[in-house]
Amino acid sequence: MESTTKRNPVIIAILLLLLIFIAAIALFPFFALLLASFKPSTELLRNGLNLKLQADLLSLKNYVYLFQDGAKYFIWYKNSLIITIGGTILSLLFSSMVGYALAVYDFKGRNAVFILVLAVMMIPMEILMLPLYKLIVFLKIINTYWGVIVPTMVAPVAIFFFRQYALGLPKELLDAARIDGCSEFRIFFKIMVPLMKPAFGAMAILQAMGYWNSFLWPTVVLRTEDMFTLPIGLSGLLTPYGNNYDILISGSLLTILPIIILFIFFQRYFISGLTVGGVKG
Incomplete structure (x- = not known):
């Protein structure tokens, strides 16, 4: 033996x-x-x-060249960082609140809302681009950071993931907190959010990668070169009049660093969040 x-x-x-x-x-x-x-x-x-x-x-x-003559490159880098950080934080905040509500609260139409979330997950972004473009034109946020962030800051995939994870949270804590007089928002931010750290870690990496690598939607929204993100700006290095592959590759290599740093800090939560949260419900 x-x-x-x-x-x-x-x-x-x-x-x-x-x-x-x-x-x-x-x-x-x-x-x-x-x-x-x-x-x-x-x-x-x-x-x-x-x-x-x-x-x-x-x-x-x-x-x-990038550090001395490529002034636009670091403007694109800054734009990508602002959109990625801002979009990820807002997406985690709102998506977690929606997913938590769908998992914890029993209200009329809850299943219909969840089915709607699943349906939106199946619709390609290309189909939604025209109505979303009309929306940001109506809101007058074209060629702004908000124009890129607002239509995508409540992500159906993140809502689904947070709902599945929240289904496994102990409901006894909710009842105990309510007996102590805690408001629903305080229960969420003070009690449930710490318990959902693995889910937040996993979604932080996935959402940040989505914003950082996004090309199609920012191309539609952003008009001026000073507002371009890295994917848009680097794609402009390839033209019919010259292909700057050396600068393109050097610039692309530096774009990998934020994602690597993000994964290093959140890898523990990323692994546990996917393995635990993915089997809830």
Whole structure:
């Protein structure tokens, strides 16, 4: 019995090598992108992305251009950060409140509202673009940060996720807090939100990635170059009159950093939120 419970070191070694191999394949695009960011555009057009180390071709010219001559790049970076941070915070706030209400409160039409949320999840963004565009024109928020954030700050996917997670919260805490005289908002922010940290961590990463990488909707809303986000601005480097692949790759590499930092801080909540919250209900 004891021998069967012991782990075979050979199997462990094989699994470890297999995981290292899979990780290497997954990280290959990142390392190829990192190496390409130090190469000139002509080399990239000739040989594409590869892991060849050619010391005579490597330089910091691309990054020097971004930091010295690419003033617009950091304006785009700032715009992306503002939209991502603001949109993520508002989306987490409102989506969690809606999902929590659908899970905890028993009111007339609750199931109809939840079915409507599921229905909206199935509608592609392209179908909603025209009515949303008319909405932001009516609100006079075209070419503004709010024009990008407002139509997407209550996300059906986030509502569904928070509802599923909130279904597993202990209802006894609600009753105890009400007996002590707590208001519903205080119960939510002081008691339930701390219990929903894994859900907030998971959704923070997913929502931030959505705002950070969004291209189609900001392209429709934003008009002037000073309001462009990184995806829009970097796409403008590729034109019929010249393809600045070296600058494009260097700029794209720097856009990865905020998402990596975000995942490092929230990875514990992200994993537990998906594994626990995804099976509620």
